[in-house]
Amino acid sequence: MTTGDAGDPDRTAASNELSGIVNGPVVQAGTIHGGITFHVAPAGEWAAPDEIPPLTVRFRNRDGMLDRLDGWFVPDPEGASVGFAALYGLPGVGKTTLVSRWAERGRKWFPDGQIYVDFATLRGGTAGADVSEAVWGCLKSLGVDAAYIPTTLADRTRLLRTRTAGKRLLVFLDNISDPAHAAALLPKGRGSVLLVASGSRLGELAMDGARMMPVEPLDRESSLQVLADRCGAETVAADPDAADAVVRHCGGLPVALHVAAARLTTEKRLTLAGLAVELTDESRRLAGMSLGRERPVAAAFDLAYRELAPEPARLYRLMGWYPGATFDAGVAAVAAVLDPRRTADALDALTRASLLEETPDGRFRFHDLVRLHAGERAAE
Structure with missing residues (x-):
């Protein structure tokens, strides 16, 4: 931009340029007579983020997995690298609880805070909008004023790297479905x-150095x-047989066990035997x-x-009606009237989403509760 006074031959034109990203007040001027006052709201007192959900139930049966996370990531004195892991498994199997427990016992390892992003609450917008919003939330957690957060994902990502450099943080991305989103955070x-916790087996993250950890349903004793x-x-x-039956019908999923227990404590006329019969x-x-x-x-x-x-x-819907315990790709192809390649792709998608399990002999099976869910969706 060129400035000058056309009526004053003694005043020389000046070039005034501004480039790059500026966060905060800026003045572009020539001669200033008097002072300039900026009115900027004072920043509130910032505290290290502590956002990972707290445990509200007793932690069971995952001690070996906690020890594995310790072995992978307990920081050494030099802190030589950034740790990265993806936990995957059935919906409701307890991935969030596992990370919450590890974050709780490892608080001292992350003196600059723990950040939590739940992608389930960010979905529904245009493609990419959720990850951009996630980076925005992380910057806010790190004390960046909303007015100074850039508008584009690329600029937000660069600022996030700058703000996390030199800090020792735990970042937990829950319910993530796109492996590309993890890199930005x-x-x-x-x-x-x-x-990263996901129902999907985000194998692509292994190429970025992520360690992969499957989270399995609880065994009978832990249930x-x-x-x-x-x-x-x-x-x-008082009724071990009924308790065994309820546990069996819950299939080792903590979310199902918690609902069953909540019904027993809130529905005064419901007995353990009565619930076992109902779930049969x-x-x-x-x-x-x-x-x-609530379901x-x-x-x-x-x-x-x-x-x-x-x-x-x-x-998924069609095979929810299949009466057998397991099935092969040929049965799936006939049921869906698909050629072998498209059937294989669909089975792979269901397996990656942890909605279907492939057995060692190449057959497929649903978790019992997932099969019932698939049947319900088919009926709808």
């Missing part, structure tokens, strides 16, 4: 850790302990894992189902 500080923790050891001990009926089982209008178990599966492309979603 990697902290830069040595000794920091990025943990019984969860039930006893929530509804009382005396309740479980497959047509009523998912409905029996509800609290009023936490079905909602967890819905989250993964809505991420499916149309063809895998259709195969």
Whole structure:
């Protein structure tokens, strides 16, 4: 920009240029008579973020996995690198609880804070909008005023790297479905850790150095302990056969066990034996894992189902009606009237989403509760 006074031959034109990103007040002027006053709101007192959800239930059966995370990521004195891991498994299997427990016991390893982003709350906008919003939230957590956060994802990502350099942070991305989103949120500080939890097996993250950790359903003994923790050891001990049946119908999923226990403690006329009988009926089982209008178990599966492309979603619904315990790709192809290649792609998508399990002999099977969910979606 060129400035000058056309009526004053003694005043020389001046060039005045500004480039790059500026966060804050700027003045471009020639001669200034008097002072300039900026009115900038004072920044509030910033505290290191502590955002990962707290545990509200007793932690069970994951000690080996906690020890593995310790072995991977407990910072050494030099903090030589950024840790990165992806936890995956069935919806409702307890991935968030596992990370919450590790974050709680490892608080001292991350003196600059712990940041939490739940991608389930950011979906529904245009492509890429969720990750840009996620980076915006991380910058806010790190004390950047909203007025100074850039508008583009690329600029936000660069600023996030700058703000995390030299810090030791734990960043937890929950319910992530796109592996590309994780890269934008990697902290830069040595000794920091990025943990990703997903229903999908985001194998692409392994190429970026992520360690992969499957999270399996709880075993029978741990499931019984969860039930006893929530509804009382005396309740479980009074009718061990009914407790076994309830645990079996919950399939080792903590979300199902918590709903079952909540019903036993809030519905005064419901007994453990009565709940066991109710859950035995497959047509009523998912409905029996509800609290009023809330259906936490079905909602967890819905989250993964809505991420499916149309063809895998259709195969999911159809195979929910299949009466056998396992099936092969040929049966799936006949059921869906698909050629072998498209069938293989759809089965792979369901397996990656943790909605279907491939057995060692190359067959496929649903978790019992997932199969019931698939059947419900087909009926709808």
